Amino acid sequence: MSRPMLSTELRAVGATYLTPHMRRITFEGPGLADFVSVAPDQQVKLFFARNGGALAVPAPAADGDVTRWYRDYLAIPESERPWMRSYTVRHHLADRRQIVIDFVLHGAEGDMGPASRWAATARTGDVIWMYGPASSRKQVREQAAWRLFVGDETALPAIGAFLEQLAPGERAFVCAEVSDATEEQRWRSAGDVDVRWVHGGGGPRTNDPALVRAVRATRLPGGEGFAWVAGEASLVRAVRRHLVDECGMDRRAVAFTGYWRRHLSQDDAFTEEDIKDRTDALE
Numbered sequence: 001m002s003r004p005m006l007s008t009e010l011r012a013v014g015a016t017y018l019t020p021h022m023r024r025i026t027f028e029g030p031g032l033a034d035f036v037s038v039a040p041d042q043q044v045k046l047f048f049a050r051n052g053g054a055l056a057v058p059a060p061a062a063d064g065d066v067t068r069w070y071r072d073y074l075a076i077p078e079s080e081r082p083w084m085r086s087y088t089v090r091h092h093l094a095d096r097r098q099i100v101i102d103f104v105l106h107g108a109e110g111d112m113g114p115a116s117r118w119a120a121t122a123r124t125g126d127v128i129w130m131y132g133p134a135s136s137r138k139q140v141r142e143q144a145a146w147r148l149f150v151g152d153e154t155a156l157p158a159i160g161a162f163l164e165q166l167a168p169g170e171r172a173f174v175c176a177e178v179s180d181a182t183e184e185q186r187w188r189s190a191g192d193v194d195v196r197w198v199h200g201g202g203g204p205r206t207n208d209p210a211l212v213r214a215v216r217a218t219r220l221p222g223g224e225g226f227a228w229v230a231g232e233a234s235l236v237r238a239v240r241r242h243l244v245d246e247c248g249m250d251r252r253a254v255a256f257t258g259y260w261r262r263h264l265s266q267d268d269a270f271t272e273e274d275i276k277d278r279t280d281a282l283e
């Protein structure tokens with residue numbers, strides 16, 4: 001029997017701009033006393049009321065069956081079903097019973113998705129719902145000789161959390177894509193970390209994206225490393241292909257997740273490519 005998920009209301013108690021397009025929101029909630037962190041890249045599902053309607057989110061199954069819970073969620077009539085989006089818990093402040101989430105404010109006004117729109121205007125006291133947390137399927141190997149973290153803005157919260165957990169002497173390389181220098185972040189780490197920023201993003205994808213070129217230009221040491229890749233799905237695919245096909249990394253040593261899809265929202269059905277990614281990720 002798996003651990004039941006936590007399902008709780010979240011109330012915004014603070015908001016600040018980390019960078020011009022990254023808004024950090026701190027939340028409190030009645031259920032957060034029971035929040036147990038599961039991994040640096042732990043994800044939660046957040047729910048946003050549709051058109052000012054109710055935040056009706058099904059209760060988690062007592063036996064931890066997530067599939068049944070998801071079926072119950074889908075059974076809510078679409079006009080009332082809250083929007084569901086995935087986010088990373090950037091910090092869990094256990095002593096304060098708070099969690100912190102960093103939201104990328106993507107898209108121009110009127111063109112934002114519901115999560116980005118909510119985060120852009122959130123004020124103290126605003127309420128959403130949370131279900132989770134869950135860890136990614138593939139955990140970063142403790143014994144890896146080095147770690148490589150690659151991603152776009154949506155991956156920065158997880159990358160920051162990973163770096164903060166490194167022990168002195170552990171080596172890590174980061175290749176991160178942000179729109180411009182104002183979106184770069186600084187992280188604290190006890191590890192030995194090299195960070196390479198790529199500017200651009202958002203534009204049309206090429207066969208050889210700048211992020212892949214940045215990975216190619218990174219001088220990875222010998223020994224068995226572990227790579228973690230997240231961000232826009234086609235970009236993640238390109239980086240993964242490079243690491244496995246060109247660098248010869250063992251595919252089991254590459255954790256990858258498409259965090260969002262160009263021109264598709266998280267309400268849209270999986271494409272064939274998404275399904276293949278999910279199957280590959282289980283290897």
Ligand SMILES: Cc1cc2nc3c(=O)[nH]c(=O)nc-3n(C[C@H](O)[C@H](O)[C@H](O)COP(=O)(O)OP(=O)(O)OC[C@H]3O[C@@H](n4cnc5c(N)ncnc54)[C@H](O)[C@@H]3O)c2cc1C
Nearest residue numbers: 086087088104106113114115116259261262263264265266
């Ligand atoms: C496990 C996991 C963890 C994640 N963690 C974070 C996190 O900590 N912080 C974070 O900001 N995001 C994170 N994401 C990504 C986030 O869930 C998506 O960006 C999501 O689509 C945002 O929802 P929305 O309602 O704003 O946009 P949607 O309604 O889903 O999409 C509307 C439109 O916006 C486009 N779009 C969506 N996201 C972006 C983007 N980032 N840049 C440009 N265009 C975009 C879509 O292609 C679509 O055309 C995570 C995703 C996953 C799967």
